[in-house]
Every structure is written in C-alpha cells, then in structure tokens.
Amino acid sequence: QPLLKTVRYGKTLEYLSSCESTQIIAHQLAQQLVPDGTVVLSEEQTAGRGRMARKWDSAHGKGIWMSIILRPDIPLQRAPQFTLIAAVSVVRAIEEVTGLNPDIKWPNDILLNGKKCTGILTELQSDADGIQALIIGIGLNANQEMEDFSDEVKDIATSLKLKKGSPVSRQELVRSILYYLELYTAIYIDEGFAAIKLMWEGYSTTIGKPVRARMAKETLEGIAESITDEGVLQIRTPDGKLHGIYSADIEMKN
Ligand code: BTN
Numbered sequence: 001q002p003l004l005k006t007v008r009y010g011k012t013l014e015y016l017s018s019c020e021s022t023q024i025i026a027h028q029l030a031q032q033l034v035p036d037g038t039v040v041l042s043e044e045q046t047a048g049r050g051r052m053a054r055k056w057d058s059a060h061g062k063g064i065w066m067s068i069i070l071r072p073d074i075p076l077q078r079a080p081q082f083t084l085i086a087a088v089s090v091v092r093a094i095e096e097v098t099g100l101n102p103d104i105k106w107p108n109d110i111l112l113n114g115k116k117c118t119g120i121l122t123e124l125q126s127d128a129d130g131i132q133a134l135i136i137g138i139g140l141n142a143n144q145e146m147e148d149f150s151d152e153v154k155d156i157a158t159s160l161k162l163k164k165g166s167p168v169s170r171q172e173l174v175r176s177i178l179y180y181l182e183l184y185t186a187i188y189i190d191e192g193f194a195a196i197k198l199m200w201e202g203y204s205t206t207i208g209k210p211v212r213a214r215m216a217k218e219t220l221e222g223i224a225e226s227i228t229d230e231g232v233l234q235i236r237t238p239d240g241k242l243h244g245i246y247s248a249d250i251e252m253k254n
Contacts, residue, residue, distance in 0.1 A: 013039045
C-alpha cells in the first residue's frame with residue numbers, strides 16, 4: 001500500500017490468497033458503496049472467467065488476477081470506452097516495467113507476438129440512474145511457464161516471463177497499471193475519449209487490417225476500419241457496408 005503511485009485507485013484494497021473469481025467479489029463490494037478505485041486482488045482464482053462465458057486460467061501466484069471497481073459519472077453507452085482505457089493502461093504498464101512492447105487486439109486482448117498475455121473483462125452494474133459501478137477485470141499472465149497453461153490455451157497464450165526470459169515483478173506491474181488507469185481515466189474525464197483513442201490506435205494491430213469477426217449469431221468478414229468514439233469497432237464488408245461491432249472474437253486474416 002505505501003508503495004502505491006496513485007491518489008485513489010487501490011487505496012481500498014481487498015487482497016486474497018484464493019477466491020472463485022475477483023469479479024464476483026468486486027460485484028458484491030460494489031453494492032456496498034465502496035469507493036471509486038477499490039481493488040480486489042487474488043493470488044489464485046478457482047473459477048476465473050473470461051469473455052463469452054469462457055474460463056480463465058488463474059494459476060496460484062503466477063499472474064495478476066485483479067478487479068477494479070470504478071464509479072465514473074458517464075452515460076451507460078460510453079461504458080465500452082473503459083475497456084479501451086484499461087487496455088492502454090495495461091500496455092503502458094507492461095512497457096514501463098518489462099520493456100516489452102505488446103499490442104492490442106480489439107477490444108481487450110493484449111498480445112505479445114500474436115499470443116495473448118492479458119485479457120480484460122468489463123462488467124457493469126446499472127439501474128435507471130445509470131452506471132452504479134464498472135467492474136474492470138484484468139487477467140495478466142506474468143510468470144507462467146508453458147506447463148502452467150491448460151492444454152486448450154497453450155497455443156494461444158503466453159506470459160511476460162516466457163517472452164522476456166526472466167521473471168517480472170507483479171507488484172510493480174499492479175502499481176503501474178493502477179497509476180496509468182488513474183491517469184488515463186482523469187484525462188478521459190477532462191478531455192474526452194479522443195486522446196485515449198489515439199493511444200489505443202497506436203497500439204492496435206486490428207485497425208486497417210482484414211479481419212473475421214465471430215459473433216454469437218453471425219460471422220462478418222471485412223476490413224476493420226476504425227473504432228468509434230464509443231469504442232465500437234467498425235468493419236467494412238466487401239459490399240461496402242459499414243457494421244458496428246460491440247462484441248465479437250476477432251481473427252486476423254492474411
Ligand atoms: C478475456 O480475455 O476473456 C477476459 C479475461 C479476464 C480475466 C480476469 S482475471 C481477474 C478477473 N476475474 C475474473 O474472473 N476474470 C477477470
């Protein structure tokens with residue numbers, strides 16, 4: 001705690017050695033009026049979850065399994081922007097602490113050499129008054145060896161340690177992630193999404209490329225043209241139409 005570089009984020013911190021999912025705990029805490037920037041951190045998750053009802057490998061002591069409760073005063077439809085703010089914050093932190101240069105695949109995957117080292121899951125508590133809490137779950141593969149990953153993800157996952165060749169400090173990473181998240185959220189609240197979007201686009205491997213977007217009911221192929229100010233991905237299909245994608249799995253086509 002005394003080592004935090006933030007003003008608010010992480011000052012209220014729930015640190016656990018094991019839990020099912022830090023998202024579940026964060027959802028419970030968010031209903032108890034805990035402050036903006038409350039953090040739940042666990043050494044291990046027994047039922048870590050990813051997007052689209054997938055499991056998230058969360059081996060003990062190897063990664064950063066963290067959920068951050070934010071209470072931004074923004075309209076509901078701007079919530080997806082926070083996934084992008086979080087992605088940019090994590091990339092900056094990884095660069096700063098490890099010297100590695102990850103990139104971002106829309107909306108939330110952080111990749112090293114095309115393999116995923118971090119996933120971000122943004123969940124929402126809202127009512128008629130708008131957003132009550134945004135729960136940003138960050139799963140960062142820090143010090144895993146190949147054998148720490150389950151067979152299903154061995155081909156698509158990596159860790160910072162595997163890429164760098166030496167262990168990385170999870171403490172420094174947490175500190176740095178919270179620092180950038182607080183900073184970029186402040187910039188976003190003061191100046192709007194444009195500055196964040198620019199940074200995000202700089203790190204993105206998706207924009208300008210041919211992609212296949214798998215959604216629940218359909219699959220679209222086209223060029224990933226841009227993201228909107230809401231954080232929605234726009235894909236231009238060969239018939240010239242522009243489609244706004246809110247949630248999908250993106251595959252790069254070569
Ligand atoms: C994804 O890429 O599908 C998102 C993965 C998010 C994983 C993190 S780990 C901390 C938090 N708790 C969870 O159960 N999930 C998120």
